[in-house]
Amino acid sequence: MKALILAGGHGSRLRPWTFSVPKPLIPIGERPIMEIIIKRLKKFGFHNFVVSVGYRGELIEAFFQNGEKLGVKIDYVRELSPLGTAGPLSLLSDRFNIDLDSSILLMNGDILTRINFTELMRYHKKNNFDVTVVVKKFNMKFPYGILKIKNAAIKSVMEKPVYHYDISTGIYMIKAEVLKFIPKGKFFTMPQLIELLIRRKKKVGAYFSKKQWLAVEEQADLERIYADLDSWLDKSEIKSSRLNNNQL
Numbered sequence: 001m002k003a004l005i006l007a008g009g010h011g012s013r014l015r016p017w018t019f020s021v022p023k024p025l026i027p028i029g030e031r032p033i034m035e036i037i038i039k040r041l042k043k044f045g046f047h048n049f050v051v052s053v054g055y056r057g058e059l060i061e062a063f064f065q066n067g068e069k070l071g072v073k074i075d076y077v078r079e080l081s082p083l084g085t086a087g088p089l090s091l092l093s094d095r096f097n098i099d100l101d102s103s104i105l106l107m108n109g110d111i112l113t114r115i116n117f118t119e120l121m122r123y124h125k126k127n128n129f130d131v132t133v134v135v136k137k138f139n140m141k142f143p144y145g146i147l148k149i150k151n152a153a154i155k156s157v158m159e160k161p162v163y164h165y166d167i168s169t170g171i172y173m174i175k176a177e178v179l180k181f182i183p184k185g186k187f188f189t190m191p192q193l194i195e196l197l198i199r200r201k202k203k204v205g206a207y208f209s210k211k212q213w214l215a216v217e218e219q220a221d222l223e224r225i226y227a228d229l230d231s232w233l234d235k236s237e238i239k240s241s242r243l244n245n246n247q248l
Contacts, residue, residue, distance in 0.1 A: 008054030052088035
C-alpha cells in the first residue's frame with residue numbers, strides 16, 4: 001500500500017521558520033516532522049511513499065533522497081502550482097501503476113499522531129468505504145460572552161460557551177478508483193472531493209480516533225510539543241537523526 005504525504009505548502013503561519021526550510025523539515029526534538037511520520041508509518045507496514053513537493057521541495061528531496069537510509073522507498077511528485085489537499089492524488093496515475101483494487105493513505109506532512117494505522121486500514125476495508133476520514137472530537141471554548149439580540153434588546157447571554165465539533169485530522173484512506181474523480185493539474189481540496197463523492201452516492205466514512213494527534217500549524221503548536229516532548233516523542237525519536245542534518 002502506498003502512502004502519499006503532502007509536503008508542498010508554504011507553511012506561512014510558521015514564518016520566519018519556513019523562510020529557510022519547508023515545514024516538513026522543521027525539527028521536533030532533533031528529527032524533522034516528516035521523518036517521524038515516515039518511521040511511524042513504517043512500523044505499520046508502509047514501505048512505499050510518495051511525497052508531493054512544491055515550496056522548497058528540493059530541500060526535502062535532498063534530505064530524504066530515495067528513502068534508503070530510513071529503510072523505505074520514496075518517490076516524489078512535484079506541484080508546479082499549488083494543487084490543494086486532493087489535487088496531488090491526480091499525479092499518481094501518471095507516474096505509477098496503481099492497482100484499482102487497492103487503497104492509498106493520504107496525510108499532511110505536518111502531523112504528529114499515535115493513531116493505529118493497522119486498525120484504520122481494517123476499518124476502511126471492513127466497511128468498504130471509498131474514502132475514510134480520520135476524525136477527532138474537538139472542543140472550542142469561545143473567549144467572550146455571546147449575546148442574543150433582537151431589535152437592539154439583549155434577550156440572553158452565554159458566558160464563554162464551549163462548542164463541540166467533529167474535525168478532520170488531515171488523514172484519509174482512499175480507494176484508488178476514486179482518483180478518476182480528481183481533475184488533473186487543478187487546485188482541488190479534500191472537502192471538495194468528499195462533497196463530490198457524496199453527490200455521486202459513494203461511501204464516505206468516519207473513523208473516530210481518541211489517539212494523540214496534532215497538526216503543526218503555528219508557533220503555539222511547536223511550543224505545546226516542546227513543553228511535553230516526552231509524551232509526543234519516543235526516546236528513539238528524540239535522539240539525533242540517522243540522516244545527515246548537514247544536508248539542510
